[in-house]
Amino acid sequence: MTYREKFIQINKEAAGTIIAIAVIAVFWWVSGFALEKIDFTIFYMPGWFVVSCGGSLILSICAAVFLVKKVYKNFDLSDLSDESEEGGAK
Numbered sequence: 001m002t003y004r005e006k007f008i009q010i011n012k013e014a015a016g017t018i019i020a021i022a023v024i025a026v027f028w029w030v031s032g033f034a035l036e037k038i039d040f041t042i043f044y045m046p047g048w049f050v051v052s053c054g055g056s057l058i059l060s061i062c063a064a065v066f067l068v069k070k071v072y073k074n075f076d077l078s079d080l081s082d083e084s085e086e087g088g089a090k
Contacts, residue, residue, distance in 0.1 A: 001075055009073055016071040020063035028056045 001009070035048035042050040 006075060006077055009075070013067075013072055016067050020060075020067060024056055024059050024063065027059055028052050031055055 029052075032048050032052035035051055038047065040047040
């Protein structure tokens with residue numbers, strides 16, 4: 001992997017993380033406000049609170065697993081590994 005490809009991968013990882021954060025935040029807001037007017041409780045707490053917070057936790061775990069399996073790659077960012085690929089010193 002060249003140095004340029006490594007930074008392209010870093011940008012993909014950052015974009016994936018930002019998208020995951022945005023999806024989780026939107027879910028939290030929508031579920032909280034959508035269920036606010038429905039009167040139900042879970043474990044003596046308002047239902048909107050449990051669904052928005054508990055759902056956000058589950059969604060965060062799913063997003064982290066997805067990012068680790070599909071988006072993130074394990075690589076070394078140092079320049080030393082590129083010297084052998086490019087055929088010489090810089």
